[in-house]
Amino acid sequence: xxxxxxHIKQILEDxxxxxFKLLFLFVIVHxxxxxxxxxxxxxxxxxxxxxxxxxFVKKVQQSLLWYIFLALLLFDLICNxxxxxxxxxxxxxxxxxxxxxxxxxxxxxHKTNIGFLLVIVLLFSSIQKLISPQFVTGDFYYYMLNTxxxxxxxxxxxxxxxxxxxxxNSKILALENTDPNALKSIHLTDILPNIHIISLVLSWxxxxxxxxxxLLLFLKPKHILTHLLYIMxxxxxxxxxxxxxxxxxxxxxxxxxxxxxxxxxIYMSLAILFMAFMIAKIGFY
Amino acid sequence: xxxxxxxxxxxxxxxxxxxxxxxxxxxxSTWNLTKWKGGGFGMYSEVHYYYHEVYISPLKVSLDSLQxxxxxxxxxxKNAKRMPSDANLNRIGQLIxxxxxxxxxxxxxxxxHLDARKARYSRELINQVTIIKxx
Numbered sequence: 534x535x536x537x538x539x540h541i542k543q544i545l546e547d548x549x550x551x552x553f554k555l556l557f558l559f560v561i562v563h564x565x566x567x568x569x570x571x572x573x574x575x576x577x578x579x580x581x582x583x584x585x586x587x588x589f590v591k592k593v594q595q596s597l598l599w600y601i602f603l604a605l606l607l608f609d610l611i612c613n614x615x616x617x618x619x620x621x622x623x624x625x626x627x628x629x630x631x632x633x634x635x636x637x638x639x640x641x642x643h644k645t646n647i648g649f650l651l652v653i654v655l656l657f658s659s660i661q662k663l664i665s666p667q668f669v670t671g672d673f674y675y676y677m678l679n680t681x682x683x684x685x686x687x688x689x690x691x692x693x694x695x696x697x698x699x700x701x702n703s704k705i706l707a708l709e710n711t712d713p714n715a716l717k718s719i720h721l722t723d724i725l726p727n728i729h730i731i732s733l734v735l736s737w738x739x740x741x742x743x744x745x746x747x748l749l750l751f752l753k754p755k756h757i758l759t760h761l762l763y764i765m766x767x768x769x770x771x772x773x774x775x776x777x778x779x780x781x782x783x784x785x786x787x788x789x790x791x792x793x794x795x796x797x798x799i800y801m802s803l804a805i806l807f808m809a810f811m812i813a814k815i816g817f818y
Numbered sequence: 819x820x821x822x823x824x825x826x827x828x829x830x831x832x833x834x835x836x837x838x839x840x841x842x843x844x845x846x847s848t849w850n851l852t853k854w855k856g857g858g859f860g861m862y863s864e865v866h867y868y869y870h871e872v873y874i875s876p877l878k879v880s881l882d883s884l885q886x887x888x889x890x891x892x893x894x895x896k897n898a899k900r901m902p903s904d905a906n907l908n909r910i911g912q913l914i915x916x917x918x919x920x921x922x923x924x925x926x927x928x929x930x931h932l933d934a935r936k937a938r939y940s941r942e943l944i945n946q947v948t949i950i951k952x953x
Binding site: 614615616617619622623626629630633639642645646649650652653654657658661662665667668670671672673675676704705708709712713714716717718719720721722723728729732733774776779 | 828829831832834835836838839851853854855856857858859860861862863864865871873875896897900901926928930932933934935937938939940941943
């Protein structure tokens, strides 16, 4: 089969259809990876949903399909409200917006709403860090770095770091087997010199950059600089920790609000990559 | 007037997201809900609740073995780690009371406490309940 350049160009130009396609794929992948519990009840609900989809859904841009998705997502949320990931909440909001768009056809309003949701995600992600004593002191990053929970791919290059991390984790495990009321503490070995200062700087940098991007998305949602910074944020999260489900949805959100074709292609490629990670069960989805 | 009102209502979905964030803030401060959950976008602002520890005293058998035996205990512990409210700790107490000798059971939830400057890792008590077993 010959791949025609014009054909791809034509598909990329249909921004709305591509947005629907990406979100459709994401909902399917997310529903597979979500663990709501109540498997028998879920099986019955899914059977009914699949019957409706097979018999009545003809295209991706059909309200019925998104009502079914919304019902399934809400079912998961109700079964496991306190266990649901933050991107599950975000996906529900986006699905409602899709239904709103299918009803009124107002694309600009739809994009503004998606943009507002991304602002809320980043703004409150930043505020929650700002009011967390463990975060603003750098203690959280210090713990994550010294126990090997961040930057895993880079750790493969240093046997020394891996040894320190293994030693720290075994010390923590040994402490866990003692009565916490004895109020014992252990000394963690640093994987890098001055890591407590690095952690502190990194913490405040994270808060500042999230606040800045939230502000830019609110004031200048179409500006190229906003999108470049937002893409850099997505990539930096990717290299820090494989939060693939959350990242895929952030990329899809970026895709909906981006105006330039090249930026849209970057978001689309990132969303596809992160969804492939989710399906392959690599990382945290 | 009606057009203005309609304009406000087109943003009801982000407003709903804000409402959920507000509820999550209340749950975090009243019932100790972890910032990671509840739709408040507080992920990675504190150590994950998975690393919280449940300490029960006295207990005849290990908590790990009880979790392997009874899925309800596993769920109750998961819930209590996520939201160490009195109600969730009491739920653990109800489920494990037959494995606890004595008249009272103490159930505690601890979280990791870090001090980066001193390179120290210790544990901090989040909540505890004492249950008096019925005679």
